[in-house]
Amino acid sequence: MQILVVxxxxxxxxxxxxxxxxxxxxxxxxxxxxMLALETISEGIIVSTCNRVELYATSREPERAIAQxxxxxxxxxxxxxxxxxxxxxxxxxxEAIRHVxxxxxxxxxxxxxxxxILGQIKTAYGYASEFKTAGLILNRFMHKAFSVAKRVRTETxxxxxxxxxxxxxxxxxxxxxxxxxxxxxxxxxxxxxxxLAARHFINNGVAEVLVTNRTFARAEKLATEFKGRAVSFxxxxxxxxxxxxxxxxxxxxxYILEAKKLSEVIRxxxxxxxxxxxxxxxxxxxxxxxKIDNIYLYDVDDLQGVVQANLKxxxxxxxxxxxxxxxxxxxxxxxxSTLEVKPTVVALRQKLEDLRQAxxxxxxxxxxxxxxxxxxxxxxxxxxxxxxxxxxxxxxxxAQNSEDGETYIDAVRTLFDLPTPKPEDSVVTDETELKK
Amino acid sequence: xxxxIILFKMVLLCYLTATVLYLLHVVARKEKPGQIARWxxxxxxxxxxxxxxxxxxxxGYTPVTNMHESLAFFAWCLVVIFLLFDLRYRLSVMGAxxxxxxxxxxxxxxIAPRAVEPLNPALNSWWFPLHVxxxxxxxxxxxxxxxxxxxxxxxxxxxxxxxxxxLYYRLPSLDTLDSINYRALTFGFPLMTLGIISGAAWAExxxxxxxxxxxxxxxxxxxxxxxxxxxxGRLSIGWRGRRAAIFAIIGFxxxxxxxxxANLLLNGMHTFEAFQSKxx
Numbered sequence: 001m002q003i004l005v006v007x008x009x010x011x012x013x014x015x016x017x018x019x020x021x022x023x024x025x026x027x028x029x030x031x032x033x034x035m036l037a038l039e040t041i042s043e044g045i046i047v048s049t050c051n052r053v054e055l056y057a058t059s060r061e062p063e064r065a066i067a068q069x070x071x072x073x074x075x076x077x078x079x080x081x082x083x084x085x086x087x088x089x090x091x092x093x094x095e096a097i098r099h100v101x102x103x104x105x106x107x108x109x110x111x112x113x114x115x116x117i118l119g120q121i122k123t124a125y126g127y128a129s130e131f132k133t134a135g136l137i138l139n140r141f142m143h144k145a146f147s148v149a150k151r152v153r154t155e156t157x158x159x160x161x162x163x164x165x166x167x168x169x170x171x172x173x174x175x176x177x178x179x180x181x182x183x184x185x186x187x188x189x190x191x192x193x194x195x196l197a198a199r200h201f202i203n204n205g206v207a208e209v210l211v212t213n214r215t216f217a218r219a220e221k222l223a224t225e226f227k228g229r230a231v232s233f234x235x236x237x238x239x240x241x242x243x244x245x246x247x248x249x250x251x252x253x254x255y256i257l258e259a260k261k262l263s264e265v266i267r268x269x270x271x272x273x274x275x276x277x278x279x280x281x282x283x284x285x286x287x288x289x290x291k292i293d294n295i296y297l298y299d300v301d302d303l304q305g306v307v308q309a310n311l312k313x314x315x316x317x318x319x320x321x322x323x324x325x326x327x328x329x330x331x332x333x334x335x336x337s338t339l340e341v342k343p344t345v346v347a348l349r350q351k352l353e354d355l356r357q358a359x360x361x362x363x364x365x366x367x368x369x370x371x372x373x374x375x376x377x378x379x380x381x382x383x384x385x386x387x388x389x390x391x392x393x394x395x396x397x398x399a400q401n402s403e404d405g406e407t408y409i410d411a412v413r414t415l416f417d418l419p420t421p422k423p424e425d426s427v428v429t430d431e432t433e434l435k436k
Numbered sequence: 437x438x439x440x441i442i443l444f445k446m447v448l449l450c451y452l453t454a455t456v457l458y459l460l461h462v463v464a465r466k467e468k469p470g471q472i473a474r475w476x477x478x479x480x481x482x483x484x485x486x487x488x489x490x491x492x493x494x495x496g497y498t499p500v501t502n503m504h505e506s507l508a509f510f511a512w513c514l515v516v517i518f519l520l521f522d523l524r525y526r527l528s529v530m531g532a533x534x535x536x537x538x539x540x541x542x543x544x545x546x547i548a549p550r551a552v553e554p555l556n557p558a559l560n561s562w563w564f565p566l567h568v569x570x571x572x573x574x575x576x577x578x579x580x581x582x583x584x585x586x587x588x589x590x591x592x593x594x595x596x597x598x599x600x601x602x603l604y605y606r607l608p609s610l611d612t613l614d615s616i617n618y619r620a621l622t623f624g625f626p627l628m629t630l631g632i633i634s635g636a637a638w639a640e641x642x643x644x645x646x647x648x649x650x651x652x653x654x655x656x657x658x659x660x661x662x663x664x665x666x667x668x669g670r671l672s673i674g675w676r677g678r679r680a681a682i683f684a685i686i687g688f689x690x691x692x693x694x695x696x697x698a699n700l701l702l703n704g705m706h707t708f709e710a711f712q713s714k715x716x
Contacts, residue, residue: 155467156465157465157605161605172595174609175591175595175604175609175610176595176609176610176611177609177610177611178608178609178610178611178612179611270673270674270676271674271675271676271677271679272674272676273610273611273677290596293677293678293679294676294677294678296595296596298598302598305598306598306600309600309604313602313605316602
């Protein structure tokens with residue numbers, strides 16, 4: 001049984017194509033059932049987000065199954081196959097496993113480390129469970145993917161640095177103040193990015209928010225929204241010395257805060273540091289202010305630069321995540337390879353034969369038996385083992401061709417506590433086969 | 437190999453291991469090594485404490501009479517002071533700094549002559565261990581202030597220039613570094629003051645004079661003034677941040693000269709190896 005992936009993503013297809021093959025989240029039952037109705041497919045999951053549409057499936061005939069899945073994607077959306085063909089990728093076996101683990105761990109995302117994708121895959125898996133299209137293998141596989149994603153999140157710093165401008169401002173503030181809980185933020189002017197950043201600061205527990213605006217009513221409105229205090233635009237400068245973080249985005253054509261005024265403010269603050277964020281274009285705060293000790297002034301470009309640096313840092317962490325994934329693939333592959341009929345039958349026979357021999361040996365040791373009795377005991381036990389094994393073995397052999405075959409194999413392995421083959425073992429058998 | 441040398445090597449090994457673990461934590465961002473590191477460091481400090489006690493019972497006086505012993509004792513003070521700070525700050529970068537410094541001093545101690553000169557009668561006084569302990573613990577606290585100061589300058593530089601190296605992500609916030617600087621100062625300054633006072637009292641009991649302006653005393657006084665200025669600036673004029681960091685660095689350079697330079701380059705009554713040939 002092979003795991004397969006067929007789909008397209010932001011890396012292979014433009015949004016015009018992605019939107020055409022996307023599956024609406026409100027009606028997942030129909031496509032899931034149609035996918036499972038394909039004769040080569042045993043299990044299936046559909047992941048559909050704005051950045052990717054992917055089908056995860058298991059099949060015994062990987063090549064035929066892939067072709068069917070590809071056409072299913074086109075047919076379901078009533079698109080000519082040629083239109084999507086060049087954007088599609090198909091993966092099987094280890095490559096498919098690696099791909100899904102990487103997607104779940106957010107290594108394949110447009111913004112590496114973004115947290116939504118894991119939730120989206122969980123939702124997709126939820127639909128597959130609801131419509132019973134995920135079986136033994138995909139169930140196990142998806143839980144593996146979730147646990148790997150969690151491991152990557154806790155063991156690497158892949159998601160630790162902000163990749164949005166407004167959140168980068170909060171992180172910078174933490175690098176300056178460490179603790180935001182006793183800090184005061186002042187909003188000068190209004191603007192989407194400014195308000196977003198202010199909201200981030202509030203969520204991170206700042207003590208007080210002051211709002212000022214040329215139109216006082218506007219300031220009051222924002223102030224009630226943020227549970228802060230409105231300050232009139234004429235004298236907001238007199239309150240600056242109580243403010244630790246300034247967010248500025250007015251439409252003023254000139255600087256509204258001069259460097260000279262700010263060095264006065266810093267003196268009044270007894271050198272307590274100030275973090276100034278100037279989102280306005282043209283800028284509100286004289287860039288010379290950054291030269292003043294204990295003032296840290298960032299404009300839009302500076303913040304964008306921080307985001308770029310953070311992204312670079314995330315890419316470094318991604319290498320660590322790849323190593324974790326390699327480790328987990330090996331583990332999962334080992335489990336998957338136990339779901340083959342032949343080795344399972346061999347292992348089951350071996351197990352019972354070992355038990356038989358051990359028991360026979362024990363009995364014969366306590367009993368001074370003549371050769372005839374010994375032979376009789378031998379053949380009795382052997383016949384017993386064969387009789388016991390007959391039914392399970394034939395069911396397992398038939399299971400090879402049935403939909404839920406893996407379920408029987410897994411059950412036998414659990415019931416008889418059969419050992420998981422180690423990769424070393426398979427290497428050894430390969431060598432002995434070569435010698436022959 | 438004598439027990440002393442075995443213990444010395446064990447301590448060095450502990451500090452070295454802690455250094456590696458801390459660096460693993462800081463550079464490779466692995467969680468576990470950082471947690472183990474502080475216990476390894478604590479283990480090393482305990483072994484070293486035992487070795488001091490042993491040495492004391494062997495010799496019958498405080499074993500800080502030559503360069504070898506002094507440096508080892510300084511390493512111990514450094515680790516102890518760091519562990520105290522670690523209770524509150526839990527900062528692996530500071531751990532990495534302290535353990536690296538401890539390893540360097542231990543290595544320095546390893547190469548320094550170990551010969552035990554016949555004990556100068558001046559050292560056989562109760563003032564001696566007091567003076568040395570105060571002075572060294574104070575120095576160790578100042579070493580931490582120095583480390584935090586250097587990190588502050590680096591972090592401040594990156595935040596101002598908006599060019600972030602990997603270090604930016606590893607270093608703590610400016611506020612934390614500044615508060616370590618301040619705490620180390622409020623810790624180190626009284627200890628240093630007590631060190632100087634106990635030294636003077638000791639000098640009086642042995643030589644009949646509190647202060648004799650030998651080079652080490654002069655340098656120590658200068659250093660004391662640097663730190664006094666910093667403390668005053670912090671408490672009454674609102675110095676902080678970059679300026680405080682720079683002062684902590686200058687102070688520590690003076691301190692290094694007082695501790696090492698005055699012993700190696702200048703002669704005076706604090707240079708005990710030369711003491712026999714040049715009696716006071």
